[in-house]
Each structure stands twice: as C-alpha cells, then as structure tokens.
Amino acid sequence: MTLIQLFQFILSISILVVLHELGHFLPAKYFKTKVEKFYLFFDPWFSLAKINFRGTEYGIGWLPFGGYVKIAGMVDESMDTEQLKKPAEPWEFRSKPAWQRLIIMMGGVTVNFFLAWLIYSSLSYFKGETYHDNSKFENGIAVSDAGKKMGLETGDKILRIDGKHAERMETSTVNMLFADEVTVLRDGKEITFPINEQGVAEVLSQNEAKAYFTPRFPVVIGSLEPNGGAKAAGLVKGDRIVGINGKPLPYFDELGTELAKFKNQNVVLDIERNKTVQQINVKVNAQGKLGFGTDVNVAQAALEKARITKKYTVLEAIPRGLTRTIDVLTMQIKQFKIVFNTTTEGYKKVSGPIGIIKQMPETINWEFFWSFTAMFSVWLAFLNLIPIPGLDGGHVVFTLWEMITGKPVPQKVLENAQMIGVIFLLGLMVLIFGNDIVKWITGKF
Numbered sequence: 001m002t003l004i005q006l007f008q009f010i011l012s013i014s015i016l017v018v019l020h021e022l023g024h025f026l027p028a029k030y031f032k033t034k035v036e037k038f039y040l041f042f043d044p045w046f047s048l049a050k051i052n053f054r055g056t057e058y059g060i061g062w063l064p065f066g067g068y069v070k071i072a073g074m075v076d077e078s079m080d081t082e083q084l085k086k087p088a089e090p091w092e093f094r095s096k097p098a099w100q101r102l103i104i105m106m107g108g109v110t111v112n113f114f115l116a117w118l119i120y121s122s123l124s125y126f127k128g129e130t131y132h133d134n135s136k137f138e139n140g141i142a143v144s145d146a147g148k149k150m151g152l153e154t155g156d157k158i159l160r161i162d163g164k165h166a167e168r169m170e171t172s173t174v175n176m177l178f179a180d181e182v183t184v185l186r187d188g189k190e191i192t193f194p195i196n197e198q199g200v201a202e203v204l205s206q207n208e209a210k211a212y213f214t215p216r217f218p219v220v221i222g223s224l225e226p227n228g229g230a231k232a233a234g235l236v237k238g239d240r241i242v243g244i245n246g247k248p249l250p251y252f253d254e255l256g257t258e259l260a261k262f263k264n265q266n267v268v269l270d271i272e273r274n275k276t277v278q279q280i281n282v283k284v285n286a287q288g289k290l291g292f293g294t295d296v297n298v299a300q301a302a303l304e305k306a307r308i309t310k311k312y313t314v315l316e317a318i319p320r321g322l323t324r325t326i327d328v329l330t331m332q333i334k335q336f337k338i339v340f341n342t343t344t345e346g347y348k349k350v351s352g353p354i355g356i357i358k359q360m361p362e363t364i365n366w367e368f369f370w371s372f373t374a375m376f377s378v379w380l381a382f383l384n385l386i387p388i389p390g391l392d393g394g395h396v397v398f399t400l401w402e403m404i405t406g407k408p409v410p411q412k413v414l415e416n417a418q419m420i421g422v423i424f425l426l427g428l429m430v431l432i433f434g435n436d437i438v439k440w441i442t443g444k445f
Helices: 003-030 098-126 145-150 169-178 197-205 229-233 252-262 296-305 314-339 353-359 366-385 392-405 411-442
Strands: 035-053 056-071 129-132 141-143 157-161 181-186 189-194 213-215 219-224 240-244 266-273 276-283 292-294 307-310
Touching (some): 003 035, 003 098, 098 366, 098 392, 129 169, 141 252, 145 197, 157 169, 213 296, 219 296, 296 307, 314 366, 392 411
Antiparallel strands (some): 157 181, 219 240, 240 266, 266 276
C-alpha cells in the first residue's frame, strides 16, 4: 500500500460521502428541518476539526468509514434518544409529513446515482471508451483450466451471455461469473450451455476473475534459458513453433498440453524462420518444458487487433452514461448470486478498505480514479437502499409503511430496530476489516 493509493481512496470516499450527506442535508434544510451535525467520517469521542454555522456543527471525524448528518428528531446511528422523549417540535424530522421524510431519506442515494451518471457521461464524452471486441478474436479464445470447468472450451467465440449480446471482453469476463448460461460459436455451431458453479468457484479461488480467457496467439520465442533444451537445439529469438512431431500447433495454448506428453523425451519441432519451415530436434525436460519464454508482443498484438476506442458526442454520452450506471448497478446486484453461494464461496473474496486501497493504481490515474468513484457511487446507492435498519433503506421501509397504513411505526420499534441494525452493521464491518487484515498478513491480496 502506498501513500498515493491511500490518497486516491480517501479523496474518492470524501467526495462520495460529502455529496451523499449533502443529498440528505439540502432537502432537510428546504423542509425547514434542523440539522445538528454534518460530518465527513465518524467522530466517536472527538473530531479532527469542527465549526458551528447557523445552528449546524460541520466537522471532520477521525474514523474514515463514511460520514453522517444528524437530523433533529430522527432515530439514527448516534442512538441519541433523549430529545425523542420530549414533545415533538415543528422543526424536527418526526414532525414532518411522511412524504417529506421520504424525500430527505432518499436524497443520499439519489445524489449517488446521478453523480455516477454524470461521471460516466463525462468519461464517455472526454475519454471515449476503449475495450476489446470479442467478435474480433479471429481464432477464438484460449481458456484456463478453471474456465473450462465453467463450460468454456478453447477456440470458442463468445456470442451472448444470458441472451444478451456479449461485445466487450472486459465486461464479459465479469458477467459470465454471474450468468446462468452462455452462448458460444463452437466448431461452426451455436451452443448454449449453463455456467458450472464449480468452475466459477475455481476462477475466484485462483484470482482469475479477469483472465480465465484470452485471445489465442501463436508460439513465438521471445527469450531462451541459458541451459534449456531450446537453446541447446539452436532455436533463436523470433522462431515460431508451428508443429510438434508432424502435428500442427498454431496456438500457444496447445503447447503445454502437447509437451506434457513427451517429458524427458526428444520431439521434432516444426519451426518457421525467415518465412521458411524447418525441423529441429529438441529435448523436453522433466517438467514438460523446452526452456524458452514467449514473445509478449505477440500476445499483445492479438489483443490490439481487437482493441476499439469508441467516441461519443455530448448527446450520445448522456444516455450512454445512464446505461453504464445501470449496467454497474445490475452487476452489483448480481454479485450476491456468488457472494452468498456456498458453492462459489464468493464471500471469501469480499474486500474491505485495505483490499480496495490495494486495487488503486500506484501512480495518479485520473481516468481510473473517476471510473472507480462512479462505480463506488453506484455501490453506495445500492448498499444504502438495502432495507436494513441503520441504512437509508431501513428508514425508507418504515416511512413507506406509515404512508401505506396511515399509522406511524411506534417510536420504541424504531429505536430497537435501529439498535439491531447498527449492531449488525458494526459486526459486518469488523468481519470484513478482519478478513482484510488476515489477507494482508498472509499475503493473499
């Protein structure tokens, strides 16, 4: 973890927390509701800085896990119920009509959603979108062992995921983990198959979430080990292996499987050098290796052929930003399919603050920063809408209940529900943070 990574994380969270709480603060002020505190980060026992202005205490806490606005007459995470024992004042939250309270509570998630929309629209307009088009992988994909367990096969061309056109490699690798079925072009035929959860579990356990399939590329020698069989046989940098023992071998993903059949034996390689093919006898070692490294530029070239940068006008960027926001929201909802699945055991991969910080780039990258901020803004909106007491969603449920039945939820019920919710959320926070610390100590990030 570097200071630059930490800086980017804190800056992003600070922006999101301030704007989220502003979403509660502004409608509360508009409806003439007293706001006692507006804090970035939490301030148990003491705050780093604070000022009082027009009846509201504005401050910065020392515990960087979020922030809050304390609205008078509202049961919140502070669990300050002394004021609630007195008769309601007209400037208190509990005195306001249910529809006004609903707007105040929905303000934070609304701001988060529109902020993500704004950021994604701006990124699409100013930066465009760069991705790798699955349809341009001319020779199909190379699949890892874990990917094969999911149901994919080397040579497949990905067409659809859950019936939707799968254009982008970057989103396909993630969407497939949450999907029910995938349609591919295999040996000239369209085949639809269900995703095997055991394969998803293996992809997650091996940290292959973004690399369990790649475009196929030829075997070109990029480096030679000093004492390896390839160097001893006279292979040189730039040689392309096109066959083994007379069997065509056009792609790198086939090499390991084929060589494993000839451990500690000699093989005859068909080598393309200077546009001519020649045969060279090479010794395979006990590990099924020849002692060379592939040319990384060849693999990169296969990706570059499928690389597309799409530009958007202002009028195109606005709806595109909305689509990107909804796509991220949908993906986050789908994550629960593998997070709470005992087969995939996605809960083991859930990261807290430390895990997130370590994912930040080690140099300032504003495009990544704003993409991350938009994604996290959608996540905060979704998280806060979960109907758990202690979150905005819990308050929304109680308010909707009052609007539907015409009867307010008893104050004692609100207090007890809030207490249970806060305890649950604190326990969850300790669990996630503890998981981060264990991963950090054991080097499993």
